[in-house]
Amino acid sequence: MQIGLLCALIPLLPLLGFVINGVGFRRVPTGLVGGIATLAVLASFLIVVSLFMSFPAEGGPQIVPLFDWISVGDLHIPFSFQIDQLSLLMLLVVTGVGTLIHLYSIGYMHHDEGFGKFMAFLNLFIFFMLLLVMGANYVIMFIGWEGVGLCSYLLIGFWNKNVSYNNAARKAFVMNRIGDLGFLLGIFTIINTFGTVEYVDVFKQATSLPMGDTTVLVIALLLFVGAMGKSAQVPLYTWLPDAMAGPTPVSALIHAATMVTAGIYMVVRSNVLYTLAPQALEVVGIIAIITALLAASIGLLQNDIKKVLAYSTVSQLGYMFLGLSATAYTAGMFHVITHAFFKALLFLGAGSVIHAMSNEQDIRKMGGLRKALPVTFITFAIGTWAISGLPPFAGFFSKDEILAHVFEHSKVLWALGVLGSGLTSFYMFRLLFLTFFGEFRGTAEQKHHLHESPATMTIPLIILAILSAVGGALNLPGGGWLSHFLEPIFEGSRQVNPEAFAESTIEHSTEYVLMAVSAGVALLALIAAYVMYISRKAVPASDEADRSMPEQVIYNKYYVDELYEAAIVRPIRSMGDTFYSFGEFAVDGLVNGVAWLVKQSSAQLRRLQSGSIGFYVFAMVLSIVLIFALRFFIRF
């Protein structure tokens, strides 16, 4: 079949699914809803696989123009797709993991009265996510970018009777919009610099620019502001933990596996621009490590199973950016993929636990679940092992590759990265132990209801667990498949800065030492968690318990939300009130003042109309004299 049509079908099938389930909400039989939605994504996945199989190795990008979207003067923004190694990889992840999560949602959500709506929104999300990764220019990426933000909003606030869920949804949308403004201004600067937004043309022109070009720096930084919003980096990260208000499959699909990695995709897509702007990469690196450590430290003390995973996601996204900041673009993408596997797995596992626990999310009330939920337990344990960076599972390889590149770049960042990796291992095993080991701490009723989830939920868990276990094979140390596959994407970067892509100068022995150090730290953290939560059977204190000062600060997430509330939200609100009461009064007062003046002067003028003929004649003569005088002095 024609490649253009095939490409168009990839996003159109989920869109079709959305339309069927959306328009037919409450009319399509519940039994069909899940099937339609899942099949739509599965079909896209199969098309992507066929494209992937037939894509020539080291082939250049294939552009599929659909139609002329926006055209003004010399500016042409076509609606077009680009198929290359990078988009294929993202397409595989989005549709592949997407299919699994759709399948899982059938089990998880089919009792909900809004089931049809839910599946429709998931399909819509896939549609926009596909536009995001398939677009051949920045504006198409922006469509997807904002579209996934909309779906995120709709799905976080899915249970819209709850006011705090709605607030979380709104917060996510608005915070993303702050980032989007940066993205938009970045696009404008690209337009004004290159006269086009098409990736191929922009990057081609960019390769002829000198390193450290100021305009490119500005573009790179503005685009990164967008990435901060979507990928939840400091300071725009606080929406992501709140986004856990959405149903758990949403957290797995949108807020872990796909949407939040869009920022990494954007930077990798624009790698030429970032390679040209080393200062921008410095900024990325600093933001990344701050985010990674801040979020990991908050994760240490969280007691909500989804919140722990949410902070862990924020932290892992920081790692991906950390890799990018060391121009280790492949390593960043590698971690995007492995993270999609194990984080989706962990969230779905958490969903399975929440399902079994009758919607309980507090790990202090769980414990000992491994007997009742064996499949969930084993898969969750594999996910935990993988994310903690312990060999031989996927996270070990991808995180290690990032840290190795960072080591070359900056020893300080590397040390901090290893520290963060230890924190990750600790809070993840804390989560695992508190949930699945020890004694059950919930109510008797909950205990009675405990059950393993149905097959639609466990099959995705098993598949993702396998992928999390063996995913590391995608890019084994010393030039794996992924590095080779993605090579053409970084051709431009290599051209502008060959040094950044030179063969690693690190000895193999050093590399093994580095690996051992990070794995060792993770293992130590595991042991620490084991001692605390299994040997000593510690259970985190209740919310009201007394905490030491630093503990209190971390438990309250460093009071960042409160800070934003006090420093930004409230001032804007009171500004609104002031403008409305005082500002409008003052402006209106000015207008009324002018009106009053006119009225007063007309009252004076009226006196001239006295009715006395003598006065009129006098005024007339005076005027004529004046006119002549004026005429004499000023010639007009």
Added chain:
Amino acid sequence: MLTLALILFPALTACLLLLTNSGTTRQLAFGAALIETALAIYAFSTFTPNATSQFGFDYPWIPSLGIRLSAGIDGISLLLTLLTGILVPLIVLSTFNRAYERPGTFYALMLFMQSALMGVFTARDGFLFYFFFEAALIPIYFLAAMWGGANRIPVTFKFFIYTIFGSLFMLLALVYLYYQTPATTGSAHSSAIVDFYKLKLSASAQGWVFWAFFIAFAIKMPVFPFHTWQPDTYVESPTPATMLLAGIMLKMGIYGLIRFILPVTPIGIETWGQTAIILSVIGIVYGSIIAIRQRDMKRLIAYSSFSHVGLMAAGVFSQTETGLQGALIQMLAHGVNVVGLFFVADVIYSRTDTRQLDQLGGITRTTPKLTVYFMIIMLGSVALPLTNGFIGEFLLLHGVYSYNHYLGLAAGFTIIFGAVYLLRMFQKAMFGPTTARTESFADLTLSESWVFVPLVVLVFWMGVYPQTFMKMTEPAVANLMKYIGTTAISMK
């Protein structure tokens, strides 16, 4: 000739409607408005996309003075005649669930208004433009003053005086321009707008003319700080009148900027454009911050409209092709969205007797249709890509950003604040727990749905395939850019 039909047909049917006063009046008005829509769509679909004025007519009016009855449609008029043609029947239809007293007069005034608007957007003679510009004020004044809310008399009076005051400056400018035109055969001067374009005015004269026009149009739109008549008028007017005001009438101001200020006073803009653009951007931010705190739905939409209009004005003053094209497409998009939003407020008010957000909530529970339409219109207003609002805002913001990066950034706050106040409005009205007033909220009736359907179709059409509209205006915009371009060069 088509233009003549577009202008005269509503006025003629309005005269007939004055004679009726029965229950069928609104059906007649709706039918007439639909015929007008057909004419407008016919004009749109047969328009040849080039820079010429088409479907025109030209008769002597005051031959000795060179003033003519001349009107026609060019690329810039086209979208506005289409907007007027499409919106009026929807506004008429939106009244079907309400009984307005003296329907004959009510609907006749709406159609008179449509005639005047068509006249404004197509006039090719300066004085004819002025005539329609003022004529449009009369029906809307009576609509607001006779069918408005409790506080309508002082509010509409202020609106009337304020806009008349502004138009006086425009009249002065027009008279001045008229006297500058060279003699033609048969008369001493000409009031054709194209002849105004040919004038080579001195820099100081351009400054005066710029301000005279600016004040008139700035009040109409309105631009900060000439806006204080607007929120009160929007709130107090009956909703169909508000829709006419916000959906169509305020575009007279932006249209005026494009039609007169840009080509006639390019040096005036060179000198004063920055002041104007700064005022516009202040309006964007100021209006949206106020909108965040509003409790009354109508007032909230009024401030949001004020903020959005600021962006259109700023785009025009950026003197860029994207800014101009953005303003044109956004006029159409804003008309669609703001009418939709006001209609939502009206639907909610008609069922709950309140527009106060804190008395609403949970409406979505019983209203799948309203929820979906409201959501789509709202997304159009927050400029989500693939909806109509995005195309306009993208181009406008690009124009302003190209003019000045910092102003672009400031104007860009509209996408953040817009999301804040519109999502807040949506959430407070539709989500959360129900209140006593919203408990038994009935979903849309058939006629109400049919108001939304065309609007929603336009939201997507303009967002997904805007070229349908933009390729019509492109030659006219390119032509306009020539006037700006020549002076920009001659200035240097």
